[in-house]
Amino acid sequence: MKTNYDVIVIGGGPAGMAAAIEADKKGAQVALVERNEELGGILNQCIHPGFGLKYFKEELTGPEYAQRLINELEKTKVEVFLSSMVLEINHLENGNHLVSFINEEGRLSLETKAIVLAMGCRERTRGEIKIPGARVAGVYTAGLAQRYINMDNLKPGTRFVILGSGDIGLIMARRLSLEGMKVEGVYELMPYANGLFRNIKNCLEDFGIPLHLSTTVTRVIGKDRVEAVEVTKVDENLQPIDGTQEIIPCDTLLLSIGLIPENEISSKAGVALNPATNGAIVDDNFETSVKGIFSCGNVLHVHDLADNVTQEAEKTGRNAASYALGETKEAEAKLQVSANFPIGYTVPSTTQKNQNASIYFRVRKPIEEAEMVITSGDKEIFRGKPRSYKPSIMECQMVPAKLLENATDEITLSLEMKESA
Amino acid sequence: MKMRICCTTCPNECELDVEIDENKKILSATGNKCPRGLAFAEKEVVDPVRVLASTVKVDNGAHNALLPVRTKEAIPLRYHFEVMHQLEQMEVSAPIQMGDVILPNVCDTGVDVIASRNIR
Numbered sequence: 001m002k003t004n005y006d007v008i009v010i011g012g013g014p015a016g017m018a019a020a021i022e023a024d025k026k027g028a029q030v031a032l033v034e035r036n037e038e039l040g041g042i043l044n045q046c047i048h049p050g051f052g053l054k055y056f057k058e059e060l061t062g063p064e065y066a067q068r069l070i071n072e073l074e075k076t077k078v079e080v081f082l083s084s085m086v087l088e089i090n091h092l093e094n095g096n097h098l099v100s101f102i103n104e105e106g107r108l109s110l111e112t113k114a115i116v117l118a119m120g121c122r123e124r125t126r127g128e129i130k131i132p133g134a135r136v137a138g139v140y141t142a143g144l145a146q147r148y149i150n151m152d153n154l155k156p157g158t159r160f161v162i163l164g165s166g167d168i169g170l171i172m173a174r175r176l177s178l179e180g181m182k183v184e185g186v187y188e189l190m191p192y193a194n195g196l197f198r199n200i201k202n203c204l205e206d207f208g209i210p211l212h213l214s215t216t217v218t219r220v221i222g223k224d225r226v227e228a229v230e231v232t233k234v235d236e237n238l239q240p241i242d243g244t245q246e247i248i249p250c251d252t253l254l255l256s257i258g259l260i261p262e263n264e265i266s267s268k269a270g271v272a273l274n275p276a277t278n279g280a281i282v283d284d285n286f287e288t289s290v291k292g293i294f295s296c297g298n299v300l301h302v303h304d305l306a307d308n309v310t311q312e313a314e315k316t317g318r319n320a321a322s323y324a325l326g327e328t329k330e331a332e333a334k335l336q337v338s339a340n341f342p343i344g345y346t347v348p349s350t351t352q353k354n355q356n357a358s359i360y361f362r363v364r365k366p367i368e369e370a371e372m373v374i375t376s377g378d379k380e381i382f383r384g385k386p387r388s389y390k391p392s393i394m395e396c397q398m399v400p401a402k403l404l405e406n407a408t409d410e411i412t413l414s415l416e417m418k419e420s421a
Numbered sequence: 422m423k424m425r426i427c428c429t430t431c432p433n434e435c436e437l438d439v440e441i442d443e444n445k446k447i448l449s450a451t452g453n454k455c456p457r458g459l460a461f462a463e464k465e466v467v468d469p470v471r472v473l474a475s476t477v478k479v480d481n482g483a484h485n486a487l488l489p490v491r492t493k494e495a496i497p498l499r500y501h502f503e504v505m506h507q508l509e510q511m512e513v514s515a516p517i518q519m520g521d522v523i524l525p526n527v528c529d530t531g532v533d534v535i536a537s538r539n540i541r
């Protein structure tokens with residue numbers, strides 16, 4: 001068996017597949033390791049349409065999107081290891097890395113010049129937001145319920161309350177309604193919805209499901225199984241307002257309260273993480289703080305669109321292959337990239353002077369109208385047109401190399417609010 | 422009456438504010454970046470259409486208990502529960518190819534329900 005590769009990709013979702021396909025196209029010897037028994041990642045359970053409008057120029061469901069990438073991958077020489085869970089990454093003296101995983105055959109270790117981390121996200125759970133009350137059956141993350149209903153043919157309950165207005169929760173509200181289950185309402189702590197407007201419209205309004213903003217679940221009630229939840233309105237500091245409690249009878253509480261990149265293996269391997277994203281700190285090649293280890297997709301930062309994942313992963317796969325094949329040039333003039341509130345983070349954390357930059361970011365609160373201003377030292381190098389920004393949308397700011405000529409060794413992104421008239 | 426709708430014709434996903442009269446005729450519309458948004462809105466206020474996605478039982482899939490399916494094109498929202506009911510009664514056998522017709526011409530809409538993936 002072959003034990004030496006140019007590029008090993010960890011994770012077989014859209015990020016991992018797209019990275020592997022592109023690395024193979026560049027002539028690298030590639031292996032992809034996936035812990036599930038099939039490729040596709042989270043897409044397999046996202047049976048709804050809404051994928052691929054940008055990348056495939058047509059609207060696809062999650063499984064179709066996955067199938068297209070699987071079909072592409074099957075045309076390549078990429079070696080795929082399924083039902084194989086990566087446990088750790090170690091570094092060798094020759095500068096290469098060792099990827100260790102387990103599967104039915106036992107423990108395997110493969111040597112590689114470059115690694116692409118593409119492990120995706122897991123969901124935040126009840127423990128992470130500390131909802132008080134009974135420890136009873138009937139509390140699920142929305143994604144787990146999605147898997148039960150869409151893949152395993154299981155029904156997790158009959159009467160639901162959904163906490164969190166992220167897209168997964170909204171999509172599940174529609175899915176449950178179509179399957180004949182009752183959704184009492186979606187409750188959101190923040191004063192605005194976290195999901196895409198399209199999903200509020202097509203998943204809640206189409207089915208008459210109420211969305212309660214500035215309201216959260218403050219208690220879970222029940223003996224063995226959820227019997228009701230207590231919901232309470234919150235003030236502008238997100239603190240529950242006494243006297244606004246309401247009891248909502250239900251047998252299941254779904255949590256759609258966010259995703260966390262799965263970076264346990266990465267941090268054990270010495271990859272530095274960005275506390276604002278829980279993903280790796282990367283440069284403009286999507287290379288992490290560890291030479292030869294790259295990262296893309298949801299494990300790097302949470303994406304709302306698979307198309308963005310695929311495009312980012314394609315670049316990453318090409319870069320990993322270039323690195324492994326010794327084609328990478330050392331960066332000449334690095335620029336540190338930072339951002340001011342309400343911009344929550346930027347990916348990448350550094351870019352280069354002589355190249356066009358694509359800087360991805362997310363805002364932490366909805367902004368009606370603001371101008372993007374990029375400064376370097378005290379020089380303004382770019383000012384965008386005024387427009388709105390939403391936390392539910394990952395933004396991309398392009399900065400042409402020409403503008404970066406005037407930069408010192410850093411650039412800072414800020415949003416300048418327009419006074420509302 | 423005022424309505425806020427979301428054009429899903431292209432990835433821009435413009436949010437339109439439209440005003441309609443009692444015959445559901447559009448009096449005014451703002452927010453659409455192109456004329457296709459208006460065409461979308463005209464349909465949306467009278468008879469909204471959506472792609473419906475669901476699953477069908479598989480009686481012999483190696484790893485898969487369910488086949489994800491969808492309508493090939495958008496069909497009127499008012500038929501969705503009827504199609505769900507028909508899909509619930511069905512069972513299919515592997516092998517299945519993405520794009521295979523699972524239920525032809527649902528509710529006489531001229532639109533087929535197709536498989537969203539391969540199942541071996």
Ligand SMILES: Cc1cc2nc3c(=O)[nH]c(=O)nc-3n(C[C@H](O)[C@H](O)[C@H](O)COP(=O)(O)OP(=O)(O)OC[C@H]3O[C@@H](n4cnc5c(N)ncnc54)[C@H](O)[C@@H]3O)c2cc1C
Pocket residue numbers: 010011012013014015016033034035036040041042043046049050051052084085086087118119120121143146167168171262265296297298299303304305306307309
């Ligand atoms: C409910 C929901 C609805 C969505 N709706 C849309 C939509 O309408 N349109 C859209 O464009 N996008 C949508 N998205 C977003 C999109 O699906 C994701 O951004 C994208 O699938 C992420 O891809 P990924 O490859 O980074 O991660 P994933 O798809 O999560 O893939 C990660 C893979 O890594 C594997 N893995 C993890 N750890 C290991 C390990 N240690 N060893 C081996 N393998 C490992 C996992 O098993 C998994 O297969 C939605 C997402 C969700 C959850």
Ligand code: SF4
Pocket residue numbers: 428429430431432433434435452453454455456457458459461
């Ligand atoms: S109005 Fe035009 S630009 Fe806007 S989403 Fe519809 S088709 Fe796209």
